[in-house]
Amino acid sequence: MNRVGAVTFGAFLLLAGVSMTAEATEAPREQPASRFPLWGPLTPGPHAVGYKVLYRFDPSRTWAETRPYGKSFSPDRLGRPMRISIWYPASRPQGKPQRFEDYFRGGTAPKGFEDVEAQVLERDGGTYRGNFGDTAAALAATPVNASVNAPAAKGRFPVVLTTGGQGALLTTNSTLAEYLASHGYVVVTVFTLGRSQGEPSLGLSPSEVAITVRDFEFTAGVVRDLPNVDPARLAMVGHSLGGSSAVLFAMQNTNVSAVVGLDGTYGFPNPPAVPGILSVTEGYHYAPGRMRAALLDLRRQQPFIDLGAVRAFRHSERYLLTVAQTQHSSFTTGAMHSLFLPEVEPNPSGITRRSSGEGFYWSCEVVKAFLDLQLKADVNGLTRMKQAVETNPRATMTHEPAMAPRPPPSTVLAQLEELGLDAVITTIEQLRRELPEEPVVEEAVFNERGYALLGQQKPEQAVRVFRLVAHFHPTSANAADSLGDAYVAAGQKEQARASFERAIQLAPSDAALNTESRASLLAESTRKLKALTP
Numbered sequence: 001m002n003r004v005g006a007v008t009f010g011a012f013l014l015l016a017g018v019s020m021t022a023e024a025t026e027a028p029r030e031q032p033a034s035r036f037p038l039w040g041p042l043t044p045g046p047h048a049v050g051y052k053v054l055y056r057f058d059p060s061r062t063w064a065e066t067r068p069y070g071k072s073f074s075p076d077r078l079g080r081p082m083r084i085s086i087w088y089p090a091s092r093p094q095g096k097p098q099r100f101e102d103y104f105r106g107g108t109a110p111k112g113f114e115d116v117e118a119q120v121l122e123r124d125g126g127t128y129r130g131n132f133g134d135t136a137a138a139l140a141a142t143p144v145n146a147s148v149n150a151p152a153a154k155g156r157f158p159v160v161l162t163t164g165g166q167g168a169l170l171t172t173n174s175t176l177a178e179y180l181a182s183h184g185y186v187v188v189t190v191f192t193l194g195r196s197q198g199e200p201s202l203g204l205s206p207s208e209v210a211i212t213v214r215d216f217e218f219t220a221g222v223v224r225d226l227p228n229v230d231p232a233r234l235a236m237v238g239h240s241l242g243g244s245s246a247v248l249f250a251m252q253n254t255n256v257s258a259v260v261g262l263d264g265t266y267g268f269p270n271p272p273a274v275p276g277i278l279s280v281t282e283g284y285h286y287a288p289g290r291m292r293a294a295l296l297d298l299r300r301q302q303p304f305i306d307l308g309a310v311r312a313f314r315h316s317e318r319y320l321l322t323v324a325q326t327q328h329s330s331f332t333t334g335a336m337h338s339l340f341l342p343e344v345e346p347n348p349s350g351i352t353r354r355s356s357g358e359g360f361y362w363s364c365e366v367v368k369a370f371l372d373l374q375l376k377a378d379v380n381g382l383t384r385m386k387q388a389v390e391t392n393p394r395a396t397m398t399h400e401p402a403m404a405p406r407p408p409p410s411t412v413l414a415q416l417e418e419l420g421l422d423a424v425i426t427t428i429e430q431l432r433r434e435l436p437e438e439p440v441v442e443e444a445v446f447n448e449r450g451y452a453l454l455g456q457q458k459p460e461q462a463v464r465v466f467r468l469v470a471h472f473h474p475t476s477a478n479a480a481d482s483l484g485d486a487y488v489a490a491g492q493k494e495q496a497r498a499s500f501e502r503a504i505q506l507a508p509s510d511a512a513l514n515t516e517s518r519a520s521l522l523a524e525s526t527r528k529l530k531a532l533t534p
Contacts, residue, residue, distance in 0.1 A: 036145040038100070038175050038336050040361045045183030050090035050150035051098065055110050056082045058218045065198045078112045083120065083191040084219055085170060087181040088228055089157055090150035098148060101125070101140035103171050107148075119200060120191055124169045135340040145178045155184075158233035158375040159223060161216050161249075162189045164332065165240025165265070167201055172239060175333045176364050183368060185375075186229050190219045204241065204275040210284040212245040217253065233257060233375040235293075237367065239332050241265045244279035247309075250293040252285050258374035260367055262331035263299045266309045280309045288312035289406065289438060295319070296370040298363055300326040301394075314435065317402045319385065321366065324394040325350045326359035335360030355394075362392060406431060406440050413449060413465065421464050425471055441472040447482055459489035470499075477506035477513065481525050493532050500529040 036044075059079035066076050085103075104124035106117045129136045160180055164172035170191050177187035192212055194201045202208045216236070224231035235258035238246030243264020250256040261267070270276035280286060291313040299305070301324040310318060329335060335357045346352045366388050373381030389397040407415075416424050428440045446469045453462040466483040473479045484499030503525040507518050 035097075035143060036178075037142055037339060038144060038333070039179065040357065042175075042179050042361055042364055044145065045089075045179075047089035047153050047182050047184060048091065048093045048150060049146045049178050049181045050088045050094075050148075050152060051146035052086050052088075052149050053107070054082075054084040054086065054222065055113055056084060056218075056222055057112065058082055058215075060218075061214075063193070063197055065196060068198075080193070080215075081113050081116050082215065082218060082222075083109075083113065083116050084222060085189050085191070086223065086226075087146060087174075087177040087187040089153040089155075089181055089184050089186070090147060091153045092151060093147040094150040095147055097143045098146050099140065100142045100144050100171070100174075102148070103144070103174055104169075115197060115200070116191065116193065119193070120170055123167065124171055127169060132340055139336070139340050144174070145182065152228045155228065156230040157184050157186045157228055158235065158371070159220075159229055159231065160185050160187045160371065160375075161220065161234070161236040161246075162187060163192065163212060163216065163236075163238045163242035163245055165242050166204055168192050168239070168242060169334075172332045172334070173237065175336070175360075176237070176367065179364050180368060180371070185371065186223070186226070188219060188223050190215050204279070206275075206279055206283045209241065209244055209248065209275075209279050212242070213249050213252065213284075216245070216249050220253065231255070235259065235371055235375055237262065238264060240328065241275060241279060243267075244275070244283065247280055247291070247295075247313075248283045248285060251287050251290045254290070254292060256293045258296070258371060259293045260296045260298065260370065262363065262367075263328050264297065267297065267299060267305050267307050269304050269306050277306050277309050289315065291316045292402075292405070294370075294374050294402075296367065297321065298323075298331065298366060300324070300328065300330060300359075301396075311400070314403045314438070315405045318400040319370065320398040320400065321385075321389065322396050323359050323362065323392065325352070325355040326394075327351055327356055330356040330359040331363050332360070359394075362388065362395070403435065406435070406438055409442075409445050409449065412440065412446075412468075416464055416468065417461065421467055424468065428472070439472075441468055443469055443473045443476060443479060447479070450482060450486060454486060454489050459486060459491075462486040463490050463492070475506060475510060477503045477510045477518075477521055477525075480506055481521060481528075484525070484528060488528070488532070497529060497532050500525045500532070504529070 057079040061080040062076040063080040064076040064078070067073055104120050106120060109117045128139055132139055162173040162177060170189070173189065180187050192202060192215065195211065202211060223229055234256050236246040236249050236256060237260040239262040243261030244266045246259045246261060247266055250259045265275050266277055266280040268274055268276040270278055292315055294317040295310065295313060296319045297307070297310055298321045301322045307320065341353060343353055366385055369381040369384035369388065372378040385397070389395045412424065431440055446465055450462045450465040450469065453465060463486040466486045470479045470483045480499050480503035484496045484503065487496035487499055504522060507513060507522050510518065513521065
């Protein structure tokens, strides 16, 4: 990889014609940079790029206003509209060259998508007109590397879901999507909508991030059945607040192998106006112990970053990369302003339009190398990531390896029967020394299993389970009382009496009990103890 900081932007356009080693069975094709000016130095892969839009309704959620102000109830019979854009490896280009504006001007949409198409045009077209002024027309007419409904290349390819932040444009990741598709990925995004037709835009709250996560759950279900998709190889790329959505999606969908956060908000601190790390840690279904997907955290260099959430993903392989002289939009197609606007004086951090554009193209190559490593088992992907950092004086990388995951309750219970109580306790004690804050024996989970065994007339097995719980929760009055119940069922009266006495002793100081539950447990343990008195 060339040193990005040393390459002029004019050289970028020349470099885009340089060929790379093909990653698929099809032979690489020559694609001059002048055809795709938004690509800068990015090297096309062996495939042409196809593009299509799927229009679907999610009938499990409503979109139309069912109770408009001042009107009677009218049901939404269609559901939430999902405008799904797909870039995919194609065998050849088709039809007239696609222009950048074709992404957001739309085509023939089915009934029920009229307001969605209007939002796409307003959000993307309006934003570019506002940001680029007189040059917006030149941007709109710029050719892109995608052909509408081009014939798909043979084979089944990994899937990469992409999303942006609050009010993200449809074109936020379009250049990255084209680039990855040319190298053998099916890249998918869904246009982000708000809660309803009356609230068409999303805010910043964790509940609204959850809406985006659910949108992509539906989208993943749609694309997994496409003939050119390999659903066993799945990744998600998210910019800004979309980075938080990507992480939460991976926690819920354990088929995800890789996540890329592009200046993800889960690394931002939390002043009142910014969702920051709360967008993940207070998000629905937040469960850092369930995060298994490898994570590439790629962000701009800035003094105030909180990666506490990332470091909680201890069972995830994490690559933390920073690049200086970039800004928040440098990781999106928004960095194209270096092509269409005049250069400006560097700000105090040395950021210019050119440095921002360079950072974007550099990040595209890093993302591809990471996805190659995780989804294609290409060990050269890691080598290319390291080379990208070594040859860019503005970049740094830290690697945090994944720790072995904790065994699930089913495994612990199976080992309890196979190896015995003492051996299991020894193993779990070692795990607790490695990660003391991550429980292996959760009291409620194992208590429920213990009583299930009592209901199945398996008291000896239940005793082992409740002894395990009592060992790892020695201050729990409830654990001691439950163990007493198991001893009674097993006919071990002396041990049962000792357990009930222990429960009565622990109850006054057990912080897990409120006043009512403490009184109830004391009364029950006392009653059971009296029943066992000779």
